[in-house]
Amino acid sequence: MRYLPAVVAALLAGAVQAQEYTSYLGAWQGPFLFYVVQQDTGAQGPPVVHAGTLQIDPDGTVRGQVPGAGCTMAGSGVDFVSPTNASLELTMSGCEDTRFNGHFSGKLINNPVLRYASLRLSSMRSLDSGMAQVSAIMRR
DSSP: OTTHHHHHHHHHHHHHHHHTTSOSOEEEEEEEEEEEEETTTEEOSOOEEEEEEEEEOTTSEEEEEEGGGTEEEEEEEEEESEEEEEEEEEEEESOSSGGGOEEEEEEEEEETTTTEEEEEEEESSOBTTBEEEEEEEEBO
16 A cells, blocks of 8 residues: 555656647757658758757747757647647748758647657748758657
8 A cells, every 4th residue: 555655646747748748839859850852762862960949839939949950940830630739830041051941831740648749841842952841759
């Protein structure tokens, strides 16, 4: 019986951590993968990874930074299917690789059980070299 409080505390801690992932709102961080895809041949050059952050406010305002790439992000997010996931419309600017400057659209999909979210953004403009994409596995 004396172990019961410890078991209950551990179960509650796990439930609280999972709740952190039941909404897309709030602060996110993780490695951002930058790559350019050409329809015929796949990836163009090696992907590049930089640490970054993303903040989604209750009013849907989105801002973020990927300092190693020189990128800042600004835009908006709305529910996608449920309040757990988001559709995002972002403008990236200041990127050292200018192919990543411009308007991006994508999704942030939460996995509350495994406690992470997957971000996938695609450029809304066509490049001679293909389409710029950004992906991330993010945590709270």
